[in-house]
Amino acid sequence: MLKETKEVNNHLKLFIKKDFIEFLTQLTSVSKLYLRQLNFWAKFFQNRCLLCGIPNVEGYFCLSCAREFSNLEARGYCALCGKVYYLPSVHLCLDCQITPPSWHNFGFGCVLKGKFQQILYEFKFKGDFSYLGYFTDLLERTFWEQKFVYPDLILPVPMSRTELRKRGFNQSLELAKSLAKRLGTKVKHNCLVKRKDTKPQRILNKKERQRNLKGAFEAKQKSLLTGQKVLVLDDIFTTGSTCREITKVLLQHGVRHIEVLVLARAIS
Numbered sequence: 001m002l003k004e005t006k007e008v009n010n011h012l013k014l015f016i017k018k019d020f021i022e023f024l025t026q027l028t029s030v031s032k033l034y035l036r037q038l039n040f041w042a043k044f045f046q047n048r049c050l051l052c053g054i055p056n057v058e059g060y061f062c063l064s065c066a067r068e069f070s071n072l073e074a075r076g077y078c079a080l081c082g083k084v085y086y087l088p089s090v091h092l093c094l095d096c097q098i099t100p101p102s103w104h105n106f107g108f109g110c111v112l113k114g115k116f117q118q119i120l121y122e123f124k125f126k127g128d129f130s131y132l133g134y135f136t137d138l139l140e141r142t143f144w145e146q147k148f149v150y151p152d153l154i155l156p157v158p159m160s161r162t163e164l165r166k167r168g169f170n171q172s173l174e175l176a177k178s179l180a181k182r183l184g185t186k187v188k189h190n191c192l193v194k195r196k197d198t199k200p201q202r203i204l205n206k207k208e209r210q211r212n213l214k215g216a217f218e219a220k221q222k223s224l225l226t227g228q229k230v231l232v233l234d235d236i237f238t239t240g241s242t243c244r245e246i247t248k249v250l251l252q253h254g255v256r257h258i259e260v261l262v263l264a265r266a267i268s
């Protein structure tokens with residue numbers, strides 16, 4: 001009886017030992033499989049074209065999707081408001097000759113049309129942030145190409161409280177934060193506030209736009225603005241009424257130098 005009990009105990013020990021080793025083996029193979037799967041999905045999502053999703057793409061888009069943007073770079077435009085010309089020439093438009101804006105430099109990343117308009121609207125109205133890196137590239141390239149002065153601070157065009165609550169984020173602030181990181185400068189979104197709700201500018205004519213924005217912006221923290229070089233940043237520039245109104249307020253608060261950089265120029 002004693003002998004039998006000893007044997008069972010030995011078997012039991014062996015069984016437990018064997019099972020444990022098997023358990024360890026299984027665990028290792030499971031984690032290997034898990035790692036392999038993780039690797040697969042990482043590769044699956046990496047370097048894919050943001051528009052069509054094909055893999056192994058250099059940059060943000062594949063060659064065929066990138067072609068959709070290539071004809072959107074303006075070759076002729078007004079140097080101060082970006083009004084797009086059909087002829088490849090850079091000169092001041094009639095509006096800017098008659099009433100020149102008070103900013104010192106102007107630049108835009110792309111013309112607002114076609115695929116670019118589509119992805120910008122997906123970012124702005126649907127909160128799709130996957131294009132933010134590409135948009136920042138465009139802004140940064142324009143900044144250097146147009147020889148912008150290095151700013152003391154970037155001021156994104158503000159939204160009113162109601163507008164911000166509706167959308168959930170300010171697209172210009174997101175662009176400004178991303179660009180500021182690249183340039184190594186600061187974003188001061190509290191220096192400028194929008195204190196009244198306005199109608200969307202795109203549904204108004206030029207006169208109505210000016211009236212709509214009158215007194216809409218207010219500069220705060222004057223001490224941070226006086227004597228500064230400021231870069232005003234917006235997502236879309238149409239007639240320039242917003243930037244003109246903001247420039248007026250900033251100059252009243254002692255800003256020394258103003259440049260305007262926008263992601264897209266609407267064709268007016």
Ligand SMILES: [Zn+2]
Nearest residue numbers: 049052062065
């Ligand atoms: Zn593609």
Ligand SMILES: [Zn+2]
Nearest residue numbers: 078081093096
């Ligand atoms: Zn112009």
